[in-house]
Amino acid sequence: MMISTKGRYALRVMIDLAEHPGDYVPLKEIAQRQEISEKYLEIILKSLVREKFLIGQRGKGGGYRLSKTPDAYTVGSILRLTEGSLAPVACLNEKSEQCTRVHDCRTLSMWQGLDKLISEYLDGITIAELMASYQPGDNYII
Amino acid sequence: MMISTKGRYALRVMIDLAEHPGDYVPLKEIAQRQEISEKYLEIILKSLVREKFLIGQRGKGGGYRLSKTPDAYTVGSILRLTEGSLAPVACLNEKSEQCTRVHDCRTLSMWQGLDKLISEYLDGITIAELMASYQPGDNYII
DNA sequence: ATTTATCCTATAAACTTAGTAGGTTTATTG
């Protein structure tokens, strides 16, 4: 299992906000609609605000809204942010120290191929394409 | 991070055994060569034997060997066995109960697409192709 | 009988996930 609830929830929130444009949408409303615990959602929204994916407006009438148009967010960028990395194995992760067996690793290029495949797929789909209202041809292939 | 050490170790063991054909190879030898703890390796080998991927021979001169030729094992089949599932999200897992939001899930077909992509890639590569000695064209694309 | 090896059951430390709790700050509105 690769993608945790955190990443999946984040995606759903972004789609939810894309489907409710205009005013700021309060956390409570998103939580209810998406059936996510308010406190847990708070953590997820915080990271999305920190990375400027969302704008959080305090005070009465406040809430959250997208900072860009839905077509400007790729699924990959959102998942990479919330999951930390999309690499299918630890050794491909930037942060992890170099594997000592790299010199004659039989599997490295296979993993790199998988990594590239996943990234290209997820970076090729935007929030706009996941919205219910979106029309111009479902571009990603099942 | 999707693939744990268990799956990665299993792959390395299968390749190791493919590269050392003929006699039975004792666990201790694999563990040393692959730098994997003997006790942990035991657990991994046990599951591979249970699924008939390997034959385990007890007693003096015993050890492990492949039950089939290296081209008969796909990377996908080995990882699916040791990891349990290759599904990138819980809702695609056979065992997990149906998600209550399935009726208007915006992301389901996107996840299904990713799942298919991953499975087809990993089922398209065999242990034979990962062996150092293997010649007939590196078939998988990086 | 001795050696070498797999096989089996149980335990545990470390890490990650998924979530809770309670309070602080900011902005709007009546």
Place this chain on the structure above:
DNA sequence: CAATAAACCTACTAAGTTTATAGGATAAAT
């Protein structure tokens, strides 16, 4: 200006998964 509604912040925790470890029982060859 006070009440209210909202985001923001810090800390904690329960549960599950990963990554092993320990100690022995069983089997086969010499």
